[in-house]
Amino acid sequence: MSTAHHLSMLASLAPWFHVKPHALHVAGTLDVARLAAARLVTELAALLQQKQHVVLTPSVGRTMTPIFEVLRQDYRHTIEWQRVICFQMDEYAGMPSSDPASFAYSLRRDFIEPMGIARFEHFYDGDGACKATPREYEHKLRQLGGIDCALHGVGRNSHIGFNEPRQSVRLSSGVVRLSPATRAANRVDFQYGASLGLRVLREARSSIVVMLGEEKRDACYQLLFGGGGPQVPVSELRSCPQVSIFIDYAAVPCSLSDRDYQATPPARHAAPASLV
Numbered sequence: 001m002s003t004a005h006h007l008s009m010l011a012s013l014a015p016w017f018h019v020k021p022h023a024l025h026v027a028g029t030l031d032v033a034r035l036a037a038a039r040l041v042t043e044l045a046a047l048l049q050q051k052q053h054v055v056l057t058p059s060v061g062r063t064m065t066p067i068f069e070v071l072r073q074d075y076r077h078t079i080e081w082q083r084v085i086c087f088q089m090d091e092y093a094g095m096p097s098s099d100p101a102s103f104a105y106s107l108r109r110d111f112i113e114p115m116g117i118a119r120f121e122h123f124y125d126g127d128g129a130c131k132a133t134p135r136e137y138e139h140k141l142r143q144l145g146g147i148d149c150a151l152h153g154v155g156r157n158s159h160i161g162f163n164e165p166r167q168s169v170r171l172s173s174g175v176v177r178l179s180p181a182t183r184a185a186n187r188v189d190f191q192y193g194a195s196l197g198l199r200v201l202r203e204a205r206s207s208i209v210v211m212l213g214e215e216k217r218d219a220c221y222q223l224l225f226g227g228g229g230p231q232v233p234v235s236e237l238r239s240c241p242q243v244s245i246f247i248d249y250a251a252v253p254c255s256l257s258d259r260d261y262q263a264t265p266p267a268r269h270a271a272p273a274s275l276v
Contacts, residue, residue, distance in 0.1 A: 007252055011224050016238040022245070024224075029212055029248040033066035036151075036210050036246045040067075041075045043149050043206045048083055054148040055141065057087045057196065058111065059161075060103040061186075063153035063210050068110045081115040087141050088122040089150070089201075090162040093175050093192035098126035101188075123194045134173035134194050141196075147204035154211050154234050157181045158219045162195035163233040170230075171199035185215075198236045207240040211251045220245075221253035 011017050011024050025035050047054040058064065088104055091097075097104035104122040112120045121140065125131055132140065141147065152160050157179060159165065164179045173196045183190065201207075211220050219234055223245070228235035237243055 014224055017224065020241060020243070022243045024245045024247075026247055026249065026252060029250070030066065032210065032212065032246045032248045033070050036208055036244075037067050037070040037075060039208055039244050039246070040149065040151060041071070041078055043208070044084060045079050047148050047205075048079060051145075053083050053085050053144070055085050055087060055144050055146065056149050056151070057089050057141075057147050057201070057204070058107065058151040059089055059153040060107050061153050063212050064151070065110070067151070067210065071111065072114045076115060082118045084115075084117050085119045085144060086112060086117050086121065087137075087147070087196070088120075090193055090195040091123045092188065092190040093194055094128045094130075095124055095190070096126050096128040097122050097124050099128075134175060134196070137194075138173040138196060138200050141200065147200065149206045149208065150201060150204040152201075152207060152209045152234075152237070154209060154216060154219045154223070155182055156185050156215050156219065158222050158232045158234040160198075160234050160237065161201060162193035163198050163201075163236075165231045165233060171197050173197040173200065198233060202236045202239050204240055206242045207237050207244070209234075209237060209243060209245045211245075211247045213248070214250045216247070216251040217253045220247055220251050224253075 007026055008024050025032070027035060044054055044056065086107070088107065091103045095102040099105055104124070108120060111117070121137070123131060123134070123137060131137070154160055157165055159179070159182060162176050162178065162182070163170070164176060164182060170176070175192050175194050178191060178193050209223065222232045223234045223237065226232050226235060228238070
C-alpha cells in the first residue's frame with residue numbers, strides 16, 4: 001500500500017475528517033505546490049462566480065514560496081485577481097511594512113503585486129505605525145463577510161498565524177508573545193506578533209493547509225489525529241466548513257497504524273515506525 005493511500009485511509013477514520021467535504025493530498029514537494037496553487041485558484045474562481053469580491057488570507061514563509069511561484073508562473077491571468085481582497089494573517093509587532101524582513105513586504109513582492117491584487121490590508125504602515133488594533137482589523141474583515149479562503153502554513157509547534165500553543169484557548173485577534181520555538185524557526189529576535197485570532201480563522205469558508213518537511217510531521221499528526229486543545233492551535237481548523245490538506249512525503253507522520261486511532265490518541269506520536 002502506498003504512503004499516500006495508507007495515510008488517506010487512516011485519515012478517513014478520524015471522526016472530524018469524514019464529516020465534512022475535507023480532502024487530503026500527499027505528493028512530492030513540488031507537486032504539493034502545484035496542487036495547492038491549483039486548489040486555491042479553483043476555490044477563488046468558484047467564489048468569484050457568486051460574489052463581486054472575495055477575501056483571501058494567506059500565510060507567508062518558506063512553505064508558501066513555491067506556491068506563490070506557481071501562481072505567478074501559471075495562474076496570473078486565470079482569474080480576475082483585482083477582485084480578490086487580501087488580508088494579512090500575521091506580522092511581527094511594530095514591523096514596518098516597508099521593511100524587506102516584514103511579512104507584508106514579502107507578500108506584496110511575491111504575490112500581491114505580481115498577481116495584480118488591488119486591495120491589500122496589513123497590520124502596520126511603512127513606518128511601523130499600527131493602522132488599526134488587531135480587533136479593529138478583524139472587525140474590518142468581518143464587515144466584508146469574513147474570510148472566504150485561508151491559505152495556511154503551519155508552525156513546527158502547530159501554530160497557525162501567530163496563535164501559539166497556550167494553557168488556555170485565545171480566540172480573538174491580538175498581539176501575542178512568540179514562543180521560543182517560533183522565534184528559533186523563523187530566526188528572529190522579535191518577542192511579539194500581531195495575528196488574526198483562531199475564531200475568525202476557523203470560520204473561513206475554505207481552508208487550504210500546507211505542510212512540508214519532516215519538521216512538520218508532528219503538526220500533521222496533531223491536525224489529523226491529535227487530541228486537540230489549546231496546546232494544538234492547528235486543531236481549531238477541524239471545525240472549518242472545508243479543509244484541504246496538502247503535505248509532502250517528508251511530512252507524513254512516522255508512527256501510523258490503524259490501532260493508533262481506535263481510541264483517543266496521545267498528545268504526541270510514538271517513536272518512529274514504518275508507515276508503509
